[in-house]
Amino acid sequence: MFSQLSKRPWLIAVAISLLLLLWLLSGSLFTAKQAASADQPAAEPGLAKVEIQWLQASPMQREHVLQGQIEAWRRVELRAQVSGNVVRLDQDKGSPVAAGELLLSLSADNRPAQVARGEADVRQRQAEVDAALRLRERKLISANELIRLQSELAKAKAELDMARIQLKDTKIVAPFAGVYDQRMVELGDFVQPGQSLLTLVDIEQLKVSAQIPQQDVGQLHIGQVVHVQLLDGRKMEGTLHFIAAAADPGSRSFRVEVKLANPERLRLAGASATLRIQTGEMLAQRISPALLSLDQAGRQGVKWVNEQQRVEFTPVQLISVDSQGAWVSGLPHKVALITLGQGFVEPGQQVAAQLAKGDS
Template identity: 35%
Template structure:
């Protein structure tokens, strides 16, 4: 009987599978036995080894470092007190002006005539007052009439003062010495009372302002020396003039202002700066940057080896970063800071110091 071609294929596949499993069972058992007889590597015993660095305390001036910016001591929009058309603008935008210098001058219009009229009325009231006094002495005027003439004279004097003030208000003057930073009114501009002529800023002294975190605010004091390094590399020195008493509700930081001399007014307002403020002397440790780690609570610190050979974590506060390492506070006495292996050990774990440097 002749088999069909598909049956021949099936029988061939079954034969190959039987042959494969037979060979695998024959040689696989030998490999398993050989593996069972092979000796297993014994685990290395003893505590892990780490490298440490002896770090002694150093007395140094502590500093509070923050990002800041330069700011004008005063910035005032100078506004018109009366209405009128700008007739002259003698101050150049961006120039230095003295206190009292005219920034904008309005047209006089009828203000001079009003002053002349008020002065004429004053002269007439003075003559009336004098005549009333003479007639009273002769018995032709009562005391009440004399007092009325005096009241008219006082009103005339007040009218003269009002006219003088109105005429003086046509000259809009600088309230302090500084830079006329921006002009808002040109010749021909009509100004109503309260509209701006321009902006005055005071740049000497100059302020360097910043916001300090609540953890460092208590260490700052009024009058403390400070230095500011601008983006250009220029360094300014000054003293703290203000530390806010109330924190910003959004950032929980306190506003700080440092006044620095700027006699040439060559330092502009709005420049970024790194501000360093002296916060008293204290013990600090210089540790390598690589030794800083985070604990399970997210605090930054270093791991060190106690005298009994166990690991301990100490939270630290970074004071300053230098090419030699980080100056930190929070450590006590001479500390064996772990420099190699600090990320592979846990608090309280017994370790072996492989090398002390």
Template identity: 40%
Template sequence: MNTSWMAATLLVFALALWMLSGVLRGDGQSDDEQDADSAQETAMTVEAMPAATTTMAREIELHGQLEPVQHLLLNAQTDGSVEKIHTSKGSRVRQQDELLQLDLGSRMATLAEAKAAVKLARSEQRAAKALNELELQSQLQLEQAEASLEAAMARQASISLDIEKTTITAPFDAVVNDILVDSGELIDRGAVVIELIDDSAFKVSAQASQQVLSELSAGQAVKVSLITGETLDGSLSYVSSIADPQTRTFTVEATVENPGAGFAAGVSATLHIPVEEVEATFISPSTLSLGNDGQLGIKALDNQDRVEFLPIELISTTVDGAWVSGIPEGQRVITIGQGFVNPGELVNAQAPAER
């Protein structure tokens, strides 16, 4: 084999090695660099933005409705026919205002008879006392006269009280919600005649779960939001110490004022009870995810753009999103594409402005 042929063979072999090196190494890149480029090309592209936190009160929300603090079905304390009704449905009445008058019937005549009996019994008692002092009448006779006087006076007082009961008055400032009798109607003692509601203040009754009971106590400040859009200030007035045997929940009541009597009983209401201050982040509902154990959370990115799952706690919700705790300040939160990636995956992260 001559020298020129060997030189040509070596030249071809060297050229082949050089070309193969270029193919394998991608124009001079290392194996690690090529792997990184390949991973970058296949990684899912997501959008992420840093979280901004603010200090706010964590609230417990309980749902109930406005109920009057005082709701009374007024009963007749004596019998008789309804002579006159002094009020009407929806009227506002003050304490001691006359609401209804029953016919006196023969009560005045009976009272006059009782007064006469008292007068006679008093005269007999005085005479018995004078004779007893002169030892002309026994002590027993004096005591009998005194007993007769006391009985006559008691009968007079009873008749007078019965006459007073024929006038039915308001026991407190209220609204006449209903009148359950008509003029001329004959009613018995104990019959329900008028329904009264004190709407100067309301209570809101709700049911609290076992998990939040330890955070509630009488006297706590609350805000009550009504379904009509208004908000009232109040305080917890009662927290039950015994759970409902059926629901295992505890009754909670809050009291709120009714300024200007502008609200009505029965309106749906939500109690907002602040219990502590937390660092909160506002997020879109679409950002929320569920972990493998059903834990509510979000998907975020670490410093290497790998996906991680962060558990969160829901603080409050609005029509636009939710306030949550558990997201550190500046933490990059995946806002678009979180449904297509899983914790541990490397992603191609972009800011919203890069779209």
């Protein structure tokens, strides 16, 4: 045999090359097996593998973020109580006015004459009653006649009061201090009772209204400090002064109102704002929103692994969400959260858990 190989030296080179290749392959396989056993913990065959991350609860400020609408503290639409022509525009639109200040005048027409006639009628009826009282003391007139005269006096006084009110209603005055906001009539217009004349708004104080979900309304109370942020970035501070007693039938949320001081009378009414209401400190964990899932009952929660290497599902309350993740409460103080493979395991299932890279 050796004589044959000596006659064919190329066969010797091929045989040596094959032996070297087999030796190299056996060493690589052995090294790979060693590396795999070092990276993977011992696990029972057939168990689903998941990655976990240990999370510990930390204190955070519970904060409700609501989108609100800024409104004037008071807004009233003044309407005509009597008919007449607009004879004077006593204030310009947009001007601040004091309570009781004259805003607009209607024609008096014959109302001063009606007042004068009413005053004369009352004086006459009063004199008749006074005379009847003296006669009644001497029993010269009946009690019924005295009652009739007293009734005529009361009627005359009522008519005089009505005439005075109608004359007074030709002067439209501000019921409170505010800003003369809109005017619906012009000089010379004829108006009828009930017709809109102008609007007056009070913006020295503002209110910001918003809706809060029914599950969160119990955490609010009157007088809480509320931080208000405008669309342009400006920040203001107000207090919660109203919480609706009943939820809106459509949204099942409760209306809340925040009182906001505006001494500079900035034109903010009608704008949008973000409300931030802090309701105390609590323990919570920050997780990725992608780890949230729903159970068969539709509850929102997360999956984690207990000490027996079994999957648990715990419903959580979403406190806040930002660019870095979601703050949730309801989990154990320290928990092995499943970060990879949670979609392939169910509560109660035993798994092979390993730490996610970078976790200790």
